[in-house]
Amino acid sequence: MFQGSMVAIVTPMNTDGSLDIESFKKLLDFHIESKSDGVVVAGTSGEAPTIDFDEHTYLIKEAVSHVNGKIPVIAGSGANSTKEAIFLTKKSKELGADACLLITPYYNKPNQKGMFEHFKAINDNVQIPQILYNVPCRTGVDIDNKTVTDLSSLRNIIGIKDATGEIDRLDDLKNSVHKEFLFFSGDDITFLDYMGHGGSGVISVTANIRPDLMYEACKKMLNKQFEAAKVVNKKLELLHQAMFIESNPIPVKWLLSHLGKINANIRLPLVSLDKQYHQKLITAYEASL
Numbered sequence: 001m002f003q004g005s006m007v008a009i010v011t012p013m014n015t016d017g018s019l020d021i022e023s024f025k026k027l028l029d030f031h032i033e034s035k036s037d038g039v040v041v042a043g044t045s046g047e048a049p050t051i052d053f054d055e056h057t058y059l060i061k062e063a064v065s066h067v068n069g070k071i072p073v074i075a076g077s078g079a080n081s082t083k084e085a086i087f088l089t090k091k092s093k094e095l096g097a098d099a100c101l102l103i104t105p106y107y108n109k110p111n112q113k114g115m116f117e118h119f120k121a122i123n124d125n126v127q128i129p130q131i132l133y134n135v136p137c138r139t140g141v142d143i144d145n146k147t148v149t150d151l152s153s154l155r156n157i158i159g160i161k162d163a164t165g166e167i168d169r170l171d172d173l174k175n176s177v178h179k180e181f182l183f184f185s186g187d188d189i190t191f192l193d194y195m196g197h198g199g200s201g202v203i204s205v206t207a208n209i210r211p212d213l214m215y216e217a218c219k220k221m222l223n224k225q226f227e228a229a230k231v232v233n234k235k236l237e238l239l240h241q242a243m244f245i246e247s248n249p250i251p252v253k254w255l256l257s258h259l260g261k262i263n264a265n266i267r268l269p270l271v272s273l274d275k276q277y278h279q280k281l282i283t284a285y286e287a288s289l
Helices: 021-033 053-067 082-094 112-125 145-151 167-174 188-196 211-222 226-234 237-242 250-258 275-287
Strands: 004-008 038-041 073-076 099-103 130-134 157-162 182-185 201-204
Touching: 004 211, 021 053, 038 053, 053 073, 053 082, 073 082, 082 099, 082 112, 112 130, 112 145, 130 145, 145 167, 157 167, 167 182, 167 188, 182 188, 188 201, 188 211, 188 226, 188 237, 201 211, 211 226, 237 275, 250 275
Parallel strands: 004 038, 004 201, 038 073, 073 099, 099 130, 130 157, 157 182, 182 201
Antiparallel strands: none
8 A cells, every 4th residue: 555656745835824725735636646656744844843733633634535545645643752643643543544654753862762662652552554754864863773673563563764865774674574564765866776675665755846757766666667767767866956955845845836836935944945046946847857
């Protein structure tokens, strides 16, 4: 059920800072039409750190209702508070999400035992497929392979999104996990190599802009058409890099606005893309056409 190109969808916002649900629904339609294999709601790209609980659950509810089973909906429900993560994961299940994405606890800087107990508590409290999310450049902590291996023995933990870009981690984990386990790249720049080493797919920022090409590249990789996938991905190389020219989701929201799909509004402490980067994003997009 979970494989291929899954988009880490942005959260459109109105000028007054409120959620722009109509634009959100149009983005969901765009991804369904473009054959995205799934959508991740309220993750990093969805500005999870600055949306409150009511907004968070509302986005999940609207996504599940609007998608109506056409593609899987994965809810970002992680938090640096275990209690909050359990609450959001329970709500995600109640609202009909197909799975949850659980970021490592940020800022607190727990050790490996603390991270194991954090994820185990969520596993023990909520019966829903759960995907770990490791992005140490943002969280300040790095879940090591032994901890992931230990967590893979738990019933509800089915995979990991790895945004480190370190392919050797996957090579090691494939041989140590306790059951069939899913591996997703969280790094668009290296996702092709990651899938070539056995990854199931990618949870992508670039897919917000070119979901069609991301779907095509992933499909070819899953069908072991490696050279053909490289040809597709070649069109996306500049876009992969441009998506991180400033902190995500600043670039992707600006480019979606430039393309007329959403307003450029973003919540503080993030601010709109610096003008010096506008042409670079336009050039990267045009290179993908």
